[in-house]
Amino acid sequence: SQELEQSPQSLIVQEGKNLTINCTSSKTLYGLYWYKQKYGEGLIFLMMLQKGGEEKSHEKITAKLDEKKQQSSLHITASQPSHAGIYLCGADDLYNNDMRFGAGTRLTVKP
C-alpha cells in the first residue's frame, strides 16, 4: 500500500519567515492533495497536484510535485499567525482504491 511520510513533524517559526513542509511517497503519486486542519476541526482543501513538475500557488502558499511524482513540498512565504495549524498531504492509493494521508505537520507561527 502507499505510505506518505511528512517532514518535519512540527515546526515553530517566527512571523514573517518562510518555511517548507515535505511529503514523500513510497509509490508514484497520481493525485497529491494538501489540506490544512485547525485542531479538532475538519480539513480545509488547499491544493491538488497531478502532473510531474506541477506547481500551484494560492496567496502565500505554493505546492510542487516533483518530476518523478514521489515527493511534494508545500512552501509558505512570509508566514503569518493565520497560517498556524496542521498541514496534511493525502494521495489516492489506486492499488487499494482509497485515500491515504500523512501524519501531518504541526505549524506554529510566533507573532
Added chain:
Amino acid sequence: KAGVTQTPRYLIKTRGQQVTLSCSPISGHRSVSWYQQTPGQGLQFLFEYFSETQRNKGNFPGRFSGRQFSNSRSEMNVSTLELGDSALYLCASRKRQGDEQYFGPGTRLTVT
C-alpha cells in the same frame, strides 16, 4: 454552495452502546468517504460510498458500517462501542474519484 455538514458535532456514549453519525455532502457530489482520526493513528480511511454502493472499505472491524441514500446523504454506524472508538469522525465528499475531497467539520465521539 453549502459545504459538507455533519451531525451531531459532539457525542458521548458508553461502552457497548451503538451510535449513528450523519453526513450531508456538497450538492452534486455523489461520493462520500468516512475517516477516523485519532492522535495515535492519524487519519484512517473507513469506507467510501458512491451512488448508494460501498466502493471500498478500510481495515476496520465489522462493527463499523455505513450506507448512502439516494440523495447522497450518508450515515455511519458503530455498534458495541469500545473505548478505542473515541475519535474525530470526518466525512468528505467529491464529485468523482480523482477529484479533490471536501471535508465536513467532523463529529467528536467520546466513549466512556
